Every structure is written in C-alpha cells, then in structure tokens.
Amino acid sequence: METITAKPVDTAHLDYVLRLADSALILGQRLSEWCGHGPVIEEDIALANTALDLIGQARLLLAHAGMLEGRGRDEDALAFLRPEHEYRSLTICELPNEDFGRTVLRNLLVSALQMQLWPALADSTDKQLAAIAGKSIKESRYHLQHAADWVVRLGDGTAESQARMQHALDTLWPYTAEFFAPTATDEAAAAAGVGPSWATLAAGWEQAVAPVLEVATLKPPARTPFLSRGKEGRHSEHMGHLLAEMQYLQRSYPGARW
Amino acid sequence: MITAEQAWDVLARVADPEIPVISVTELGIVREVHAGETAVEVVVTPTYSGCPATEVIARSIVEALREAGAAEVRVETRLAPPWTTDWITPEAQEKLRRYGIAPPGRAAASAQAQPLAFVPRVDCPLCGSGNTERLSAFGATACKALYRCRACREPFEYFKPI
Numbered sequence: 001m002e003t004i005t006a007k008p009v010d011t012a013h014l015d016y017v018l019r020l021a022d023s024a025l026i027l028g029q030r031l032s033e034w035c036g037h038g039p040v041i042e043e044d045i046a047l048a049n050t051a052l053d054l055i056g057q058a059r060l061l062l063a064h065a066g067m068l069e070g071r072g073r074d075e076d077a078l079a080f081l082r083p084e085h086e087y088r089s090l091t092i093c094e095l096p097n098e099d100f101g102r103t104v105l106r107n108l109l110v111s112a113l114q115m116q117l118w119p120a121l122a123d124s125t126d127k128q129l130a131a132i133a134g135k136s137i138k139e140s141r142y143h144l145q146h147a148a149d150w151v152v153r154l155g156d157g158t159a160e161s162q163a164r165m166q167h168a169l170d171t172l173w174p175y176t177a178e179f180f181a182p183t184a185t186d187e188a189a190a191a192a193g194v195g196p197s198w199a200t201l202a203a204g205w206e207q208a209v210a211p212v213l214e215v216a217t218l219k220p221p222a223r224t225p226f227l228s229r230g231k232e233g234r235h236s237e238h239m240g241h242l243l244a245e246m247q248y249l250q251r252s253y254p255g256a257r258w
Numbered sequence: 259m260i261t262a263e264q265a266w267d268v269l270a271r272v273a274d275p276e277i278p279v280i281s282v283t284e285l286g287i288v289r290e291v292h293a294g295e296t297a298v299e300v301v302v303t304p305t306y307s308g309c310p311a312t313e314v315i316a317r318s319i320v321e322a323l324r325e326a327g328a329a330e331v332r333v334e335t336r337l338a339p340p341w342t343t344d345w346i347t348p349e350a351q352e353k354l355r356r357y358g359i360a361p362p363g364r365a366a367a368s369a370q371a372q373p374l375a376f377v378p379r380v381d382c383p384l385c386g387s388g389n390t391e392r393l394s395a396f397g398a399t400a401c402k403a404l405y406r407c408r409a410c411r412e413p414f415e416y417f418k419p420i
Contacts, residue, residue: 041394042393042394042395042396042404045394045396045397045398046394046395046396048396049396049400050396052306052308052309052310052400053306053307053308053400054308055308056306056307056308056309057307057308059307059308060307060337127338128337130338131337131338131340132307132337134337134338134339134340135304135307135337135338135340135341136307137340138340138342138420139306139307139420142395142418142420145395146395146396149395
C-alpha cells in the first residue's frame with residue numbers, strides 16, 4: 001500500500017498570504033483594464049505600470065502560497081483556476097474602475113494599507129513573506145505618492161472634479177471597514193508571528209490617508225455597520241464577471257503558454 | 259569548466275535588455291557566483307516584482323555562461339535584501355547619464371519622502387541644468403520616469419531611486 005505523508009496545512013497562514021496575494025492580483029487585473037483607455041498617455045502608462053507591479057507581487061505571493069499549501073499548485077493554477085469563493089481579496093479591489101478619479105482614490109486607500117502591511121511583515125516568522133514585503137514596499141510607496149498626488153489634484157480641483165471625487169469617496173469608504181475587521185485568520189496569524197492582525201493597522205492607515213483627503217478637500221462619510229467580506233471569500237456581484245474574463249484563457253485552453 | 263572569476267567577466271558583458279549600455283553586474287542584480295565541478299550558480303536579485311526583463315536576463319545569463327564553457331548553469335532568484343538603485347555602480351551611473359538617462363542618485367532620500375508633493379530635483383543628463391520638470395511619474399519601463407529640461411527643452415528619462 002502506498003503511504004501518503006503530508007504535513008498538515010496551516011490554514012490561517014495560507015489564508016493570510018492569499019489575502020495579500022489575491023488583493024494585489026485582483027487590483028492589478030482591474031488596473032490593467034485601463035491599458036489603452038487612460039485619460040492621457042502618461043496616466044495610461046502609470047496605471048499599467050502599477051498593475052504590473054501588483055501582478056508581480058501577486059505572482060511572488062501566490063508562488064509562496066502554493067508552497068505553503070503543498071498540493072502542487074503553482075502561481076498560475078492559483079491565479080487562474082480557483083473558484084470565486086477561494087479568493088481572499090478585499091472586496092474594494094474587485095469593484096469596477098468607473099472613472100479615473102475613483103480609480104486613483106482606490107489606489108490611495110489600498111496602497112496606504114499596503115504601506116502599513118509591508119513594513120510590519122519585515123519581522124514575520126515566514127522569511128519568504130518578509131522578503132516579498134521588503135521588495136514590495138519600494139513599489140507601494142511610489143504607488144501611494146502617485147495616487148495621493150492625483151487625489152489632491154482632482155479633489156482640490158474644479159467643482160466638477162471635486163464633486164466626483166467626493167462621490168467616489170462616499171462610495172469606496174464603506175469598503176475600507178473590511179481592511180480592519182477582525183477575523184480568526186488574523187488572530188491565528190498574529191499569534192504565530194506570521195504578520196500583524198490587520199485591526200492593529202487601522203490607526204496608522206487613518207493617519208496616512210486623512211492628511212491627503214484633507215488637502216484634497218474631501219470628507220470621509222461617517223462609518224456605518226456595512227461590512228464587506230471579500231477577504232473571507234464572500235465577494236460582491238462584480239467578482240464573478242472579473243474572474244470570467246481573467247480566467248477565460250486558462251479555462252478554455254488549459255496550460256496555454258506564450 | 260570556468261572559474262567564478264571568469265564567470266564574473268562573462269556576466270560583465272551581459273547587457274541589460276532594456277538599457278543595453280549597462281551590464282547586469284553594473285546594474286547590481288548579480289549578487290553571487292559559485293563555480294562548482296560541473297555547474298555555475300548565479301544568484302540574481304530582481305529589480306521590480308513585475309519587471310518583464312527579469313526572465314530575459316536569466317536566459318541571457320544562462321546562454322552567455324554556456325557559450326563560455328559552463329556545462330550547467332543555474333540561476334537562483336533571491337529577494338532579500340531587496341534590490342536598490344544604490345547597487346548601480348558609479349561607472350554605470352555615469353554611463354546612464356551619457357546615454358541620456360538621468361541616474362537615480364541615492365535611494366535613501368526618496369524613502370523618507372512624504373506622499374504629498376514629492377518631486378525630486380533631477381539634473382538634465384544632456385545640458386546639466388537643474389531646471390527640469392516631471393512630465394510623467396512612470397515611463398517606458400518600470401524603473402523610469404519621464405522628465406523635460408526647461409533649459410535645453412529636451413525630454414529625458416530618469417531612473418527612479420528605490
């Protein structure tokens with residue numbers, strides 16, 4: 001009889017890495033939709049480059065997640081062949097881009113979160129995760145600077161751009177509650193020294209985002225009980241459509257390469 | 259077989275695919291070279307996470323070392339410590355400038371920068387004037403931004419310090 005020996009998978013650890021990986025992947029996919037559609041060529045290039053960085057981060061993180069999972073799935077299998085409920089991305093990442101203003105505002109909110117996460121992961125007991133974080137921090141810092149620059153320009157801009165940015169903030173802000181909502185994954189990952197519980201990052205994130213919004217003359221709406229749960233695999237109606245497009249090629253032509 | 263020293267010499271002639279005036283060793287991405295009985299192992303640290311040149315570079319390294327007589331070549335990717343533009347040699351910074359790309363200078367300053375109003379002063383690689391303006395925060399490759407000189411009116415690329 002064949003003996004199967006397998007290490008039990010640390011699900012919280014895997015879940016934690018997938019959350020980081022999938023958020024980068026799904027936001028990268030959304031931003032890549034701008035390629036060829038930017039309002040000016042400089043920003044078309046900026047969003048494509050940001051997408052490229054995020055997908056690069058996702059690739060490293062997914063490859064690592066595949067190792068942790070130990071079932072032989074590589075980064076491509078994890079990116080393209082999972083069903084919707086297995087993605088651990090934040091719901092905000094899958095929301096449609098809408099206009100350029102909303103896109104850069106989301107980039108501000110998410111990259112500010114990444115800028116809290118990456119430094120905190122430098123001391124992770126997971127050395128590969130710490131290495132990926134150390135690399136990603138340089139990229140996210142630039143994304144944050146670029147997004148903040150545009151949020152200020154458009155927020156503190158014309159009456160039309162200000163109104164659209166405020167509307168974008170009113171729409172996106174409720175989804176940021178998910179960033180810091182405590183979960184069993186956070187608790188277990190923090191206890192094991194994998195990474196911080198995201199709830200502990202809330203104050204630092206607000207301190208980074210608030211001054212930018214203030215200069216941009218934008219006011220975050222009051223917090224409500226609304227809580228999205230993408231990081232637990234419960235996604236919005238937009239996720240299925242996004243995955244249909246993203247997974248189409250690998251589903252139709254399994255193993256296709258170029 | 260070839261020695262580690264010979265391998266370094268070979269690698270010093272492997273050009274970066276996007277910026278062919280500098281080599282992969284001048285770019286600072288080759289961290290270690292180990293020459294064994296049958297195989298040469300090269301440790302490479304990638305520049306940007308999503309840089310498409312990374313795979314081309316790995317292939318170029320394998321080809322160049324095979325051509326130089328290495329029976330087997332392994333390229334290992336190492337992420338930590340992360341690559342910084344501070345690893346670009348001073349000679350290569352000068353080569354970049356002569357090629358028309360403003361070199362990155364020191365990375366430490368940009369790491370301290372606040373998210374708002376961050377635009378570093380960059381000297382024009384063509385006329386040397388500091389009277390320049392940023393046209394685009396991103397450029398033709400992940401590692402560059404686009405600038406214009408107000409003095410000589412020429413546009414130029416700036417290697418972003420990271």
